[in-house]
Amino acid sequence: MSEPILTQTEADALIQADKHADDTKVVIYPAPGGKLCVQLHSSDNRERFHLDVTRSRIALIKVNHNLRVRTSIPLVRLDINGPPHTNPDGSKVGRSHVHLYREGFGDSWAFEIDPNVFTDVNDRQQALRDFISFCRIQTFPPVDLSLF
Numbered sequence: 001m002s003e004p005i006l007t008q009t010e011a012d013a014l015i016q017a018d019k020h021a022d023d024t025k026v027v028i029y030p031a032p033g034g035k036l037c038v039q040l041h042s043s044d045n046r047e048r049f050h051l052d053v054t055r056s057r058i059a060l061i062k063v064n065h066n067l068r069v070r071t072s073i074p075l076v077r078l079d080i081n082g083p084p085h086t087n088p089d090g091s092k093v094g095r096s097h098v099h100l101y102r103e104g105f106g107d108s109w110a111f112e113i114d115p116n117v118f119t120d121v122n123d124r125q126q127a128l129r130d131f132i133s134f135c136r137i138q139t140f141p142p143v144d145l146s147l148f
Contacts, residue, residue, distance in 0.1 A: 033057030
């Protein structure tokens with residue numbers, strides 16, 4: 001099966017599109033080894049998105065935030081405290097970095113985190129808020145972090 005392809009223009013437009021959660025019920029931040037998936041839609045209801053938060057079972061400080069479109073196409077991924085990443089051109093980025101869709105490469109390219117955009121990746125609530133803002137999610141359900 002071939003990998004789904006978007007043009008860079010399409011991907012950029014999807015990242016910049018305003019998004020809204022399908023449901024506004026409180027969601028629970030995932031426990032170690034767990035995953036949260038929130039379904040989203042574009043303002044015009046033409047596109048479907050998913051925001052995932054996945055926590056490592058072993059490395060408790062490792063967290064991934066992922067924005068997908070059309071079920072399986074990754075647009076933006078924020079990796080926190082994971083392994084360093086090597087880009088297709090051989091350049092390397094540190095343990096916390098952001099992946100952005102690139103035509104022909106999917107989410108293989110990663111970039112250092114801009115501290116003006118992702119202000120505190122070690123604070124899980126702030127990291128999620130910054131990711132939601134970066135992905136232009138206008139409405140998102142309340143997140144219960146109290147258990148974890």
